[in-house]
Amino acid sequence: MPKCKLCSAQSVIWLRDQNRGLCQKHFEEYFLSRVKRAISKYKMLKKSEKVVVGLSGGKDSLVTAWSLKKLGYNVEGVFIDLGFKHYSEASFKAVENFCKRFNIPFERVDMKNKFGVTVPELLSANRRKSCSLCGSVKRYVLNKIALEKNAILATGHHLSDEISQLIGNFLNLQHEYLWRQSPILPEEEGMARKIKPLCLLREEEIEKIAEILQIQPVREKCPFSKGATTFKNRKLAKEIENIFPGASYRLYTQFLEKKEEIFKPHEVELKRCKICGYKTILDICNFCRWKMKWEEKSGKLKVKSHNI
Amino acid sequence: MPKCKLCSAQSVIWLRDQNRGLCQKHFEEYFLSRVKRAISKYKMLKKSEKVVVGLSGGKDSLVTAWSLKKLGYNVEGVFIDLGFKHYSEASFKAVENFCKRFNIPFERVDMKNKFGVTVPELLSANRRKSCSLCGSVKRYVLNKIALEKNAILATGHHLSDEISQLIGNFLNLQHEYLWRQSPILPEEEGMARKIKPLCLLREEEIEKIAEILQIQPVREKCPFSKGATTFKNRKLAKEIENIFPGASYRLYTQFLEKKEEIFKPHEVELKRCKICGYKTILDICNFCRWKMKWEEKSGKLKVKSHNI
Numbered sequence: 001m002p003k004c005k006l007c008s009a010q011s012v013i014w015l016r017d018q019n020r021g022l023c024q025k026h027f028e029e030y031f032l033s034r035v036k037r038a039i040s041k042y043k044m045l046k047k048s049e050k051v052v053v054g055l056s057g058g059k060d061s062l063v064t065a066w067s068l069k070k071l072g073y074n075v076e077g078v079f080i081d082l083g084f085k086h087y088s089e090a091s092f093k094a095v096e097n098f099c100k101r102f103n104i105p106f107e108r109v110d111m112k113n114k115f116g117v118t119v120p121e122l123l124s125a126n127r128r129k130s131c132s133l134c135g136s137v138k139r140y141v142l143n144k145i146a147l148e149k150n151a152i153l154a155t156g157h158h159l160s161d162e163i164s165q166l167i168g169n170f171l172n173l174q175h176e177y178l179w180r181q182s183p184i185l186p187e188e189e190g191m192a193r194k195i196k197p198l199c200l201l202r203e204e205e206i207e208k209i210a211e212i213l214q215i216q217p218v219r220e221k222c223p224f225s226k227g228a229t230t231f232k233n234r235k236l237a238k239e240i241e242n243i244f245p246g247a248s249y250r251l252y253t254q255f256l257e258k259k260e261e262i263f264k265p266h267e268v269e270l271k272r273c274k275i276c277g278y279k280t281i282l283d284i285c286n287f288c289r290w291k292m293k294w295e296e297k298s299g300k301l302k303v304k305s306h307n308i
Numbered sequence: 309m310p311k312c313k314l315c316s317a318q319s320v321i322w323l324r325d326q327n328r329g330l331c332q333k334h335f336e337e338y339f340l341s342r343v344k345r346a347i348s349k350y351k352m353l354k355k356s357e358k359v360v361v362g363l364s365g366g367k368d369s370l371v372t373a374w375s376l377k378k379l380g381y382n383v384e385g386v387f388i389d390l391g392f393k394h395y396s397e398a399s400f401k402a403v404e405n406f407c408k409r410f411n412i413p414f415e416r417v418d419m420k421n422k423f424g425v426t427v428p429e430l431l432s433a434n435r436r437k438s439c440s441l442c443g444s445v446k447r448y449v450l451n452k453i454a455l456e457k458n459a460i461l462a463t464g465h466h467l468s469d470e471i472s473q474l475i476g477n478f479l480n481l482q483h484e485y486l487w488r489q490s491p492i493l494p495e496e497e498g499m500a501r502k503i504k505p506l507c508l509l510r511e512e513e514i515e516k517i518a519e520i521l522q523i524q525p526v527r528e529k530c531p532f533s534k535g536a537t538t539f540k541n542r543k544l545a546k547e548i549e550n551i552f553p554g555a556s557y558r559l560y561t562q563f564l565e566k567k568e569e570i571f572k573p574h575e576v577e578l579k580r581c582k583i584c585g586y587k588t589i590l591d592i593c594n595f596c597r598w599k600m601k602w603e604e605k606s607g608k609l610k611v612k613s614h615n616i
Contacts, residue, residue, distance in 0.1 A: 171552065173570060175570045232552065243540050251479055251480075258481055262481060
C-alpha cells in the first residue's frame with residue numbers, strides 16, 4: 001500500500017476510483033465528509049432533529065450510527081428483536097457493545113411483545129421470500145417506532161446497496177421502483193422521513209472504517225438469507241465498480257439528478273391500511289395481512305380474514 | 309454434456325437459461341428459429357427485398373449472412389477494405405472463402421478508391437477513439453452501398469452486443485441512445501433500413517454455430533482495438549448473463565416493448581450533411597469533417613475547412 005496522498009503516513013485504503021490512498025486519519029475525514037455531503041446534498045437532516053438508527057447488528061447500521069454521532073447529530077439506536085432466537089441474541093450483543101462504547105442511547109424492542117408476532121412466525125404462515133418479507137416487516141416496525149419517537153429514521157443502506165437496487169430495477173425494468181428510488185423519503189401522514197446517510201460510500205469503504213474503528217458487527221449470518229437475490233445484485237454491483245472504477249458514484253448521483261428528465265413519472269396512488277393506517281396499495285397493508293394469516297393458521301383469529 | 313432435450317443424440321451446447329442441451333441438428337434449428345423470430349417480431353425484412361450484409365470477416369457478420377441465406381433471403385455480401393493492410397487482407401480472405409463455400413455473391417469495396425481515404429488515414433488526422441471512429445465510418449460507408457444497391461442493410465450485432473450497449477447507455481444515462489436503441493432503423497431519405505437479425509442470440513450461441521458449421525472467421529485482431537470500452541461493456545454483459553441466466557433476452561425484449569412507457573421521448577432533430585446528404589446533427593457529417601481534416605493535414609485540400 002503506498003503512502004497517504006495527503007500526508008506521509010502509511011495509507012490504509014486504496015481508493016481506485018480516485019486514484020489515491022489515504023491514511024487512517026485522512027480516510028476517517030474523507031468518510032465523514034461523504035456522509036456530510038449526502039446529508040446536505042439530499043437535505044436529509046437538521047441538527048435540531050432527532051434521528052433514530054435501526055441497528056441490526058450488522059456493520060452498515062452500526063457505522064451509520066457512529067457517523068451521525070461523530071457529526072454531532074442527536075442520534076438514538078433501536079434494536080428490533082425479530083424473534084430469530086440465537087441470531088437475534090447475538091445481534092443484540094453486538095448492538096449493545098457498540099452503543100455502550102460510543103455512548104449512544106438505544107432501545108431494544110421485542111416484536112412479539114410490541115406487535116404480537118415474530119418474523120419466523122410470519123414466514124411460517126406466508127409464502128414469501130424470507131428477505132423480502134423480513135425487509136418489509138423491518139420497514140414497517142421501524143417506521144412505527146420513529147413516529148412514536150417523533151424522529152427521522154436512518155438506515156445503513158450504502159452506495160453498493162443503492163447500485164444493486166438500481167441495476168436490479170433496471171434489469172427487471174421496474175418502472176415504479178426506478179421512479180421511487182431515492183436516498184430520502186419525505187415524511188407524510190403516518191410515515192416518518194427515511195434517510196440513507198451512507199448512500200455515497202461503497203461497501204468496501206464501510207468495511208474499512210468498521211475495521212479501523214474496531215466496530216464488531218454480529219458474526220453469525222441470518223439463518224434465512226441463503227440464496228437471496230440481493231446477493232446476486234450485489235455481486236453485479238461489485239463487478240460494475242470493478243470494471244469501471246467510479247461508475248457507482250457517477251451513476252447514482254447522475255441518476256438522482258436526471259431521473260425526472262429521463263423517466264416518465266410513475267406515481268402510485270397509495271391508501272391507508274384500514275387496520276393500522278400504514279401506507280399501502282391495497283385496503284390492508286402487507287404486515288397486517290401477514291399477521292392475520294398467521295393468526296388464522298395458528299387458530300388465534302376470532303374473525304376469519306376472508307370476512308374482512 | 310448431457311443428451312439433447314429433443315432427441316437422444318449427444319448435445320453440443322447447454323442453454324443454461326432454458327435448462328436444456330441440444331444436439332447439432334436441433335441447435336441449428338433453434339438458432340434459425342430465433343433469427344426468424346427476430347425478423348418477424350421486429351418487422352425487419354420481406355422475402356422480396358434484397359439484403360446486404362456488411363462482412364467484416366468476423367464470426368458475427370458471417371453467421372448473419374449464413375442465417376439469411378439459409379432462411380431463403382436474397383442476400384449479398386459486402387466487404388469494405390478499410391485500409392488496414394495485413395489485417396484487411398486477412399479479413400478479406402475469410403470473407404472470400406466463406407462466400408464461395410456458401411454460394412453468397414459478394415463485392416469488395418476499396419475505401420481508398422471509392423471514398424478517397426482509409427480508416428488509418430482518418431485516424432491519423434483526427435483525435436478520436438479508434439473503435440468509435442471506425443464504427444462510424446463503417447456505418448457511413450455501408451449505408452451508401454446499401455442505398456446504391458437499393459437494399460436493406462444487415463449487420464452482425466447480436467444479443468450480447470445489444471445488452472452491452474444497453475447497459476453502457478444506462479450506466480452513463482445516455483438518454484438519447486437509450487431512446488434510439490433498436491434492432492431495426494427504418495429507411496428514410498438518404499438512409500437505408502438497418503437490421504440486426506441476430507439480436508435474439510447470445511455471442512456464445514453464435515460462436516457455437518460458427519464452430520459447428522466450420523465457419524472460419526479472420527483470426528487476427530484489429531491492430532487498433534486494444535483497451536476499447538466495448539470490451540468492458542461486453543465483459544459486464546457476460547457477467548449479467550452469468551449471474552442471472554436468461555436476463556439478456558428478457559431485458560432486451562422487455563426493454564423494446566416497454567421503452568416508450570418508461571422513458572420520456574428524446575428525439576434529436578437531424579439535418580442533412582451539406583456535402584454528402586448523410587444524416588447529421590451538425591451542418592457537415594462526421595465522415596466529411598474527418599475527411600476534410602485529413603485532407604487539410606495532408607495538404608490536399610484546396611479550400612480550408614474553417615472557411616466552410
